[in-house]
Amino acid sequence: MLALQAALVGIFSYLAAIEAANPLGTTGSFYCLGRPLVAGLVLGLIFGDVTQGVLCGVAVQAVFIANLSTGGATNAEISYASYAGMGLAMATTKDPAIAVTLSVLVGNSFGLIFYNLRMAFYSVINNKEYDAAAAGDTKALNFWHIVVSQICTFLIRFLPAFIAVYFGQGFVDVLISSVPELVTHMIQVLGGVLPALGVGMLMNIVVKEKTQLVFFFLGFVLFAFAGLGTIPVVFIAAVVAYLVYLASGKSAAGEVLTSSADAAYEDADLF
Amino acid sequence: MAKDSQSVRVGANGKQGLTNSDLNKLWYRWQVGWFATSSYEKLETHGFAWSYIPFAEKFYADDPEGKKELLLRHSQFYNTEPQVGTIINGIVASMEEDIALGGETPNELPVSIKTTLMGPLASLGDSVIQGIIVPTLLSIGMSIAADGSAAGPLFYIVSWLIIGMGLSYGLFRYGYKMGLNALDIFVGENSRRIMDAINVVGIIITGTLAASMISVKTIVQIPMGSEMSALQDTLNGVFPGLLALITVLFTYWMLNKKQYTATKTMLILVVAVIVLCAVTFL
Numbered sequence: 286m287l288a289l290q291a292a293l294v295g296i297f298s299y300l301a302a303i304e305a306a307n308p309l310g311t312t313g314s315f316y317c318l319g320r321p322l323v324a325g326l327v328l329g330l331i332f333g334d335v336t337q338g339v340l341c342g343v344a345v346q347a348v349f350i351a352n353l354s355t356g357g358a359t360n361a362e363i364s365y366a367s368y369a370g371m372g373l374a375m376a377t378t379k380d381p382a383i384a385v386t387l388s389v390l391v392g393n394s395f396g397l398i399f400y401n402l403r404m405a406f407y408s409v410i411n412n413k414e415y416d417a418a419a420a421g422d423t424k425a426l427n428f429w430h431i432v433v434s435q436i437c438t439f440l441i442r443f444l445p446a447f448i449a450v451y452f453g454q455g456f457v458d459v460l461i462s463s464v465p466e467l468v469t470h471m472i473q474v475l476g477g478v479l480p481a482l483g484v485g486m487l488m489n490i491v492v493k494e495k496t497q498l499v500f501f502f503l504g505f506v507l508f509a510f511a512g513l514g515t516i517p518v519v520f521i522a523a524v525v526a527y528l529v530y531l532a533s534g535k536s537a538a539g540e541v542l543t544s545s546a547d548a549a550y551e552d553a554d555l556f
Numbered sequence: 557m558a559k560d561s562q563s564v565r566v567g568a569n570g571k572q573g574l575t576n577s578d579l580n581k582l583w584y585r586w587q588v589g590w591f592a593t594s595s596y597e598k599l600e601t602h603g604f605a606w607s608y609i610p611f612a613e614k615f616y617a618d619d620p621e622g623k624k625e626l627l628l629r630h631s632q633f634y635n636t637e638p639q640v641g642t643i644i645n646g647i648v649a650s651m652e653e654d655i656a657l658g659g660e661t662p663n664e665l666p667v668s669i670k671t672t673l674m675g676p677l678a679s680l681g682d683s684v685i686q687g688i689i690v691p692t693l694l695s696i697g698m699s700i701a702a703d704g705s706a707a708g709p710l711f712y713i714v715s716w717l718i719i720g721m722g723l724s725y726g727l728f729r730y731g732y733k734m735g736l737n738a739l740d741i742f743v744g745e746n747s748r749r750i751m752d753a754i755n756v757v758g759i760i761i762t763g764t765l766a767a768s769m770i771s772v773k774t775i776v777q778i779p780m781g782s783e784m785s786a787l788q789d790t791l792n793g794v795f796p797g798l799l800a801l802i803t804v805l806f807t808y809w810m811l812n813k814k815q816y817t818a819t820k821t822m823l824i825l826v827v828a829v830i831v832l833c834a835v836t837f838l
Contacts, residue, residue: 303591303594304591304592304593304594305592306588306589306592307588308588310584310587310588310721310724311587311588311590311591311638311639312587312639312716312717312720312721312724313717313721316639316685316690316716316720317712317713317716317717317720320690320694320712322694322697322698322701322708322709322712323709323712323713325701325709326706326709326710329706335704335706336704336705337704339701339704339705339706339708339709340701340704342701342709343698343701343702343708346694346698347698347769350691350694350695350765350769351686351691351765352686353682353686354686355678355682355686361818393819393822404594404595404596405595405596406595407593407594407595407598408595408596408597408598410593410595411593411595411597411598411601411602414593414602414605414606414631415602415631417627418602418605418624418627418628418630418631419624419627419628419631420624421612421616421620421621421623421624421627423609423612423613423623423627426602426605426606426609426627427606427609429593430589430592430593430602430603430605430606431589431592431606434592434593435592438592467833467834470833471829471830471833474772474829474832474833474838475825475826475829477770477771477772477773478770478771478772478803478825478828478829479822479825480765480766480769480770481766481770481800481803481804481806481807481825482807482818482821482822482825483769484762484765484766484769484770484804484807484808485804485807485808485810485811485812485821486811486818487687487691487762487765488759488762488804488808488811488812489808489811489812490682490683490686490687491683491687491688491755491758491759491762492759492762492808492812493755497756497759500756500759500760500763501759501760501762501763501766502763503760503763504759504760504761504762504763504764504765504766504767505763505764505766505767505797505801506763506767507760507763507764507767508763508764508767508768508797509767509795509796509797509800509801510796513764514699514768515692515695515696515699515761515764515765515768516696516699518760518761518764519692519696519757519761521760522756522757522760522761523757525756525757525760526753526754526756526757527753529752529753529756530749530750530752530753533749533752533753534749
């Protein structure tokens with residue numbers, strides 16, 4: 286039973302990878318199956334406990350809320366974290382705090398190492414593809430682009446997840462039983478602090494100038510003081526965005542008005 | 557180059573242009589294969605060439621030289637946001653169709669268009685998709701799933717697939733239909749104002765994410781009269797989430813001002829947590 290479950294986790298670990306040629310397309314694979322929130326549901330179904338799966342998914346998603354993949358670089362390997370890391374937690378304790386610890390461990394260590402190795406190694410495949418294109422050989426292009434790449438990708442995505450889930454129980458037991466209380470406490474605190482990394486990276490792409498931090502504070506206090514959830518904040522944000530849109534038009538039009546007014550009434554500037 | 561997408565063009569050389577199903581194939585193959593052989597050197601390069609295989613077989617079956625040229629010019633370096641960037645795939649499709657039908661479009665134009673547009677579309681797409689839409693939908697899904705309900709993930713799956721697929725497919729068809737005119741939606745004073753306003757939504761949501769996702773609580777006890785009371789309770793009365801706010805601003809400062817890498821920033825956070833836990837502050 287565990288072998289079957291581990292194999293299923295391995296298959297989803299492949300399907301959710303950014304470089305998988307998944308028939309669902311990237312929108313359905315990396316951006317959907319790969320998100321820890323969705324992975325939690327999938328793992329819950331595989332391990333027969335949807336509620337615990339979703340709870341683990343929510344906890345892990347918080348840490349990876351702002352997983353960014355830009356220019357081929359990534360801050361964490363979200364698909365390894367979602368399936369190898371959270372899969373191991375679901376196969377053992379089903380505890381959200383353990384799920385967070387394992388996914389961060391997997392996503393930011395060997396997940397990233399595998400990802401970077403693959404990105405380096407696939408230059409070899411790229412050269413073959415270039416030769417195929419130069420020869421006008423569509424069959425060879427298809428062979429290297431899909432057949433070879435996907436066999437390699439499947440192996441480096443399926444095997445780690447399968448091994449983690451199938452053989453990882455002992456590791457988790459040791460982790461839980463032999464770790465001193467202070468470390469357990471630190472791991473819990475870290476679970477609350479690490480989302481700051483994702484949010485910080487998110488700020489890095491949306492905040493274009495320092496003054497825009499006021500909008501960030503607005504969003505922060507709407508939750509911290511007013512206790513508003515994301516849905517009401519989206520509506521308020523839309524209204525604020527509309528006001529910003531109107532104001533930016535006013536100031537643009539205003540500049541034109543002032544400059545023409547300056548020209549016409551240069552001498553009238555007496556008070 | 558605007559054209560009715562329902563009717564198929566007939567070229568000067570007598571060939572039939574792209575049908576609806578040809579176009580759908582171009583889009584779908586990009587969705588599936590865009591990153592399949594990504595390396596740091598080439599990134600999405602060969603995903604583009606691969607998406608043109610049926611196109612090559614259709615138009616250049618009896619023209620080996622033309623086929624080589626087509627595949628080679630789409631094996632030049634390319635990298636952009638895969639879903640919003642489909643507008644480039646659409647514009648290129650309309651140019652490649654014109655070239656294949658013996659039209660006026662120079663053979664080099666698709667390549668220079670891709671090179672010119674991929675950067676701007678990458679930064680626009682990353683901030684809209686990864687910066688605004690995905691985190692917003694995820695956090696709504698998470699709030700629904702807070703009690704372990706499957707409705708949370710299901711909300712994300714359905715809403716994201718509709719929005720993400722809609723953008724990806726819609727922008728592709730729009731790019732094909734309008735050709736280079738499709739870019740009009742990105743240039744000009746008014747569109748810049750709209751983009752800036754949309755970005756404000758992203759910043760506000762990011763603030764809410766910070767307040768709801770980051771949880772930093774001190775365990776320090778302070779004397780209140782004759783009894784000890786938790787410092788955190790006092791903080792909650794003055795500014796709930798103050799420690800979380802300090803944490804995220806510190807993190808942002810490291811990433812933005814100090815230009816630390818994500819890994820370095822994370823290690824600093826880990827060390828800070830270890831130290832602050834050891835001195836029983838956290």
